[in-house]
Amino acid sequence: MSKSGVFSRKSRVCTSLVAVVMAASTFGFVPAGSAATKTDPVRILNSLPVSGEATSGYSRSLFSHWSDLDSDGCDTREEVLIQERVSGQVSGCKVVNGKWVSQFDGVSTTNATNFDIDHFVPLKEAWDSGAWRWDRGTRQRYANDLGYASSLIAVSASSNRSKGARDPAQWLPNQNRCRYAKDWIGVKFRWRLSVDSREKKSLGKILANCSATMKIPPRAPTKTATLTAPSGVTSQAGADPRFGTCGAAIKAGFGPYIKGTDSQYSWYIDRDRDGVVCE
Numbered sequence: 413m414s415k416s417g418v419f420s421r422k423s424r425v426c427t428s429l430v431a432v433v434m435a436a437s438t439f440g441f442v443p444a445g446s447a448a449t450k451t452d453p454v455r456i457l458n459s460l461p462v463s464g465e466a467t468s469g470y471s472r473s474l475f476s477h478w479s480d481l482d483s484d485g486c487d488t489r490e491e492v493l494i495q496e497r498v499s500g501q502v503s504g505c506k507v508v509n510g511k512w513v514s515q516f517d518g519v520s521t522t523n524a525t526n527f528d529i530d531h532f533v534p535l536k537e538a539w540d541s542g543a544w545r546w547d548r549g550t551r552q553r554y555a556n557d558l559g560y561a562s563s564l565i566a567v568s569a570s571s572n573r574s575k576g577a578r579d580p581a582q583w584l585p586n587q588n589r590c591r592y593a594k595d596w597i598g599v600k601f602r603w604r605l606s607v608d609s610r611e612k613k614s615l616g617k618i619l620a621n622c623s624a625t626m627k628i629p630p631r632a633p634t635k636t637a638t639l640t641a642p643s644g645v646t647s648q649a650g651a652d653p654r655f656g657t658c659g660a661a662i663k664a665g666f667g668p669y670i671k672g673t674d675s676q677y678s679w680y681i682d683r684d685r686d687g688v689v690c691e
């Protein structure tokens with residue numbers, strides 16, 4: 413780091429501290445236990461970068477699935493069916509006498525082959541809204557994400573096919589729309605994906621009529637492989653370019669940053685030591 417870099421970092425740290433105090437009092441972020449875990453979903457929505465989306469480059473084969481990333485012998489589809497069952501016993505990687513209910517349309521089945529495993533934020537939507545910059549390993553982890561319950565769900569094949577690759581400005585389920593909107597922004601937040609302006613508007617409209625609380629999703633580590641944006645991308649946002657203050661970062665739509673998961677956490681001062689900065 414250059415001398416001037418050290419100097420300007422110092423001044424940023426000082427102002428960041430002030431901003432954290434201001435942000436904490438402005439938004440009344442309440443820490444639960446050692447770390448704040450809940451927030452207003454509108455804050456999560458507003459933290460997502462807004463950008464036009466990629467219009468080229470996507471191919472399903474770029475997202476390897478269903479894999480067995482934890483090497484327990486069961487692939488991701490089998491693991492989701494195990495997690496999502498409402499009844500049934502697990503035998504090896506299979507569910508015996510299982511039953512599943514599709515959150516999109518309420519359809520239930522006792523035959524798992526009737527259900528699809530839905531990438532909640534579809535692979536193409538993920539690509540278009542930021543996954544284009546990821547390396548192969550990150551894309552594979554995204555396509556097989558078992559680290560956040562909303563990332564992959566078992567739903568009726570017909571509802572999954574009706575949804576296709578569409579976002580909430582283009583498709584919504586007939587029921588559970590609050591849950592849908594929260595899960596959608598949860599996955600986008602977890603993976604640092606952007607929203608386009610129509611999508612954001614649609615989500616804001618739904619969330620205005622929902623309970624104003626949701627768990628802050630755990631961030632997934634992402635690795636960038638390219639910065640050459642495909643056509644259609646209008647903003648390179650997605651990673652905090654390091655603001656002088658938390659206030660500036662929040663204003664630009666970034667944060668909150670969580671200790672242990674966001675590298676940006678170390679850039680700012682966690683004065684109240686709740687494990688979250690720029691909240």
Ligand SMILES: [Ca+2]
Nearest residue numbers: 480482484486
């Ligand atoms: Ca596995």
Ligand SMILES: [Ca+2]
Nearest residue numbers: 579607608611
């Ligand atoms: Ca979109």
